[in-house]
Amino acid sequence: MTTPEDYSLIKLRKALGIGQSEMAKRMGLSLRPYQELESKARSVRYRHIRLAESVALDIAIEKQNLELAPADVRKKVVKLALMLVLQNLKERPLKIAESIVGPVEK
Helix, strand or coil, rough: CCCCCCCCCHHHHHCCCCCCCHHHHCCHHHHHHHHHHHCCCCCHHHHHHHHHHHHHHHHHCCCCCHHHHCCCHHHHHHHHHHHHHHHHHHHHHHHHHHHHHHCCCC
């Protein structure tokens, strides 16, 4: 996990191809406090990292480019996708059976 001291909001924002105003808005911050985070005048905290990663994930989805999401986020996305696939594989046979024989009591 990246520590707040090592986290670069500037690097992430530039990789996403957005300006400070848009990044601040997407993170739910005013421009000035966001600029202070980038300039290190204000300490970056874990919540800022999570907000920035959430913005990156949103933009990755919007642009259909998973590479825009930070590596930690991509790993979580892959785990979630696998969970969804496994859940679908468990539920699908039951739904097929129910469509043939009717509802199955649980």
